[in-house]
Amino acid sequence: MDYAPNLAAEVTGTNDTPLAAVRPLNSLMPVSVFNFHHVSSVLPSWTTEGRKHITISASGLRQFIRTIKKLGFVPVCLKSLYKDPTAYNHQQGKRFCLLTFDDGLHNNYEHAWPVLQQEQCPATIFALPGKFGGVNDWDDLHLPPEQRDALMSRAQMQEMAASPYITFGSHGLYHSKLKDMKRPEIHKELHDSHALLQAALGDAYVPVFAYPWGEYSDLVMQEMANSPYDYAFTVENGSSDTHHNPMLLPRYTVFWRDGNVFQLRAKLYRHGLTTLWGKLK
Numbered sequence: 001m002d003y004a005p006n007l008a009a010e011v012t013g014t015n016d017t018p019l020a021a022v023r024p025l026n027s028l029m030p031v032s033v034f035n036f037h038h039v040s041s042v043l044p045s046w047t048t049e050g051r052k053h054i055t056i057s058a059s060g061l062r063q064f065i066r067t068i069k070k071l072g073f074v075p076v077c078l079k080s081l082y083k084d085p086t087a088y089n090h091q092q093g094k095r096f097c098l099l100t101f102d103d104g105l106h107n108n109y110e111h112a113w114p115v116l117q118q119e120q121c122p123a124t125i126f127a128l129p130g131k132f133g134g135v136n137d138w139d140d141l142h143l144p145p146e147q148r149d150a151l152m153s154r155a156q157m158q159e160m161a162a163s164p165y166i167t168f169g170s171h172g173l174y175h176s177k178l179k180d181m182k183r184p185e186i187h188k189e190l191h192d193s194h195a196l197l198q199a200a201l202g203d204a205y206v207p208v209f210a211y212p213w214g215e216y217s218d219l220v221m222q223e224m225a226n227s228p229y230d231y232a233f234t235v236e237n238g239s240s241d242t243h244h245n246p247m248l249l250p251r252y253t254v255f256w257r258d259g260n261v262f263q264l265r266a267k268l269y270r271h272g273l274t275t276l277w278g279k280l281k
């Protein structure tokens with residue numbers, strides 16, 4: 001199915017969405033989305049078990065940002081774009097990207113935020129409003145509660161929301177397996193998380209969604225069509241263009257090694273984003 005933008009068609013069926021606010025990201029496509037999870041103060045060690053591969057150090061994150069900017073990527077601030085859909089018009093022709101962080105981890109507040117501020121790099125955090133101030137209780141189930149990764153509190157998210165660089169989106173309420181759920185439960189996850197984040201974070205929250213574990217079902221997709229969300233992200237590799245279903249936009253997972261400039265350049269080449277000579281395609 002072709003999802004080329006057709007604003008008139010997209011507006012049909014919406015009630016009070018102004019035309020200018022419909023699918024603002026489409027104007028910046030193709031867009032490459034880079035998805036992070038944990039950020040640590042030091043290089044991750046093997047003792048961080050299963051989390052190691054999706055943990056990047058703060059200095060690795062800094063290196064990542066500097067490298068992609070040097071290549072010519074422009075990281076996009078989603079809340080600025082939602083406030084003013086023409087915000088990036090003066091940069092048309094550039095290669096846009098989104099940096100996203102899944103789960104709303106406390107280590108993002110502690111270690112990623114200072115780097116994002118210093119590098120003046122916008123990012124979007126997909127949060128779980130059913131677990132404000134809680135812990136990651138969906139992975140590493142063998143760990144006792146005190147060893148599980150902390151999630152940001154509501155107050156910490158509000159503090160970050162005041163930053164010009166931080167946007168929030170929804171990751172559902174509880175990091176649930178949406179593909180195994182029935183319609184009323186899916187509806188609750190999609191709608192309640194949207195309402196809670198909007199109430200807590202105001203304009204720093206925009207209606208975009210990231211599927212927990214990147215998983216969805218036909219039922220989830222049906223519910224998504226009647227949800228408040230403009231876009232939803234998977235964890236499949238790829239860059240998004242206007243032909244993608246807006247509810248299935250791919251993202252490149254960032255691994256610990258991508259904090260190394262040579263590894264990152266190799267990854268970008270492998271995914272066809274750069275030429276053999278290291279230039280953006």
Ligand SMILES: [Zn+2]
Binds near residue numbers: 213
């Ligand atoms: Zn997640």
